[in-house]
Amino acid sequence: MSFTLRVLLVFSAFVVFYFVVRKLKKAQMQVLDSLFWLLFSTSFVLLGVFPDIAVRIASLLGFMSASNFVFLYVIAVLVVRDFTISVRLAKQEERLNSLVQASALHWNSIDSKSSNSDFDFNVKD
Amino acid sequence: MLVAIPAYNEEECIEGTVKELRSIAPEFDFIIINDGSRDRTGEICDSLRCEVITMPINCGLTVGFQTAARYAVDHGYDYMIQFDADGQHRPEYLVALVERAVNTNSDIVIGSRFLTVRKDKSMRMVGSRMITVLIKMLTGHRISDPTSGFRLFSRAVLERYYYDNTLNPEPESIALFLKQGYSVSEVQVSMRERQGGESYLNPVKSMQYMLRVFATLLIVQWFR
Numbered sequence: 001m002s003f004t005l006r007v008l009l010v011f012s013a014f015v016v017f018y019f020v021v022r023k024l025k026k027a028q029m030q031v032l033d034s035l036f037w038l039l040f041s042t043s044f045v046l047l048g049v050f051p052d053i054a055v056r057i058a059s060l061l062g063f064m065s066a067s068n069f070v071f072l073y074v075i076a077v078l079v080v081r082d083f084t085i086s087v088r089l090a091k092q093e094e095r096l097n098s099l100v101q102a103s104a105l106h107w108n109s110i111d112s113k114s115s116n117s118d119f120d121f122n123v124k125d
Numbered sequence: 126m127l128v129a130i131p132a133y134n135e136e137e138c139i140e141g142t143v144k145e146l147r148s149i150a151p152e153f154d155f156i157i158i159n160d161g162s163r164d165r166t167g168e169i170c171d172s173l174r175c176e177v178i179t180m181p182i183n184c185g186l187t188v189g190f191q192t193a194a195r196y197a198v199d200h201g202y203d204y205m206i207q208f209d210a211d212g213q214h215r216p217e218y219l220v221a222l223v224e225r226a227v228n229t230n231s232d233i234v235i236g237s238r239f240l241t242v243r244k245d246k247s248m249r250m251v252g253s254r255m256i257t258v259l260i261k262m263l264t265g266h267r268i269s270d271p272t273s274g275f276r277l278f279s280r281a282v283l284e285r286y287y288y289d290n291t292l293n294p295e296p297e298s299i300a301l302f303l304k305q306g307y308s309v310s311e312v313q314v315s316m317r318e319r320q321g322g323e324s325y326l327n328p329v330k331s332m333q334y335m336l337r338v339f340a341t342l343l344i345v346q347w348f349r
Contacts, residue, residue, distance in 0.1 A: 024345055024348045024349065025348050027289075031337050031341050032333060032336060034345065035340045095182050098182050099181055102181035102182070103181070
């Protein structure tokens with residue numbers, strides 16, 4: 001694994017860490033999500049500082065080089081993450097729709113009630 | 126004093142809980158937060174003529190609790206007690222919680238199952254023990270039953286819930302309040318098994334719960 005890649009791993013880990021902490025401070029991220037990013041960036045540091053880990057696993061699984069394994073690892077984790085995010089997003093959209101429907105039906109029932117009372121009022125007059 | 130009862134799909138238990146509250150603790154106002162139930166919970170509450178807040182979609186215990194806290198503050202209550210709809214909690218102890226809060230000027234009073242009784246050796250209690258130890262290490266206070274859902278909150282704490290939606294009615298927030306100098310005390314209570322319906326805690330959710338509590342206590346609260 002090249003020295004550049006190792007430095008880049010450690011550097012990007014700190015960048016990720018910085019942004020996660022910033023989001024946490026502003027309470028713009030959920031705890032379990034931040035935990036994912038913190039563990040993910042910790043794994044970057046581990047891979048960067050101890051390249052032996054990547055070399056061992058790469059040779060065990062038959063990769064051409066350790067860096068190939070590192071790339072695959074990052075891509076695989078992010079693909080899984082992307083999948084779970086799109087499932088969550090679909091659920092959010094569904095929830096938003098039913099919320100809008102509930103709100104719309106609620107206002108509709110209030111409107112029809114008030115127009116009914118107007119009508120009653122007119123008749124009495 | 127307000128008793129807040131979050132209910133999600135509790136058609137089997139809600140009637141018994143309400144009737145018992147009315148007969149044993151009639152001096153308490155109570156409100157049911159119907160958290161987007163898809164069963165007959167809402168109809169039953171209507172037929173019993175209870176105060177109900179109906180959430181249009183299921184938002185979970187935390188959001189339901191926050192809603193109740195806002196209601197309590199808006200309506201000028203001094204204390205709010207979190208109470209389960211499933212019949213686990215006994216209304217006999219409501220007075221004990223309030224008395225403790227008034228006498229010791231506590232901000233939070235927890236109805237604890239384990240103040241004078243030992244925990245059993247189930248997985249759940251292993252988790253509970255770990256949280257107790259962690260809170261003791263971080264705050265210096267021993268909370269014997271951090272996961273009890275039978276808790277009283279004073280107006281000062283409810284106002285914090287009103288303005289800060291990162292707070293939840295769970296062990297991590299209680300630890301945070303302890304750190305910030307709020308006083309928390311416990312009263313020994315006994316609880317029953319849930320009287321019907323289903324718990325929202327399945328194995329996956331329990332793991333997530335433990336992870337979240339630990340991550341918040343150990344990592345997140347340092348940054349906030």
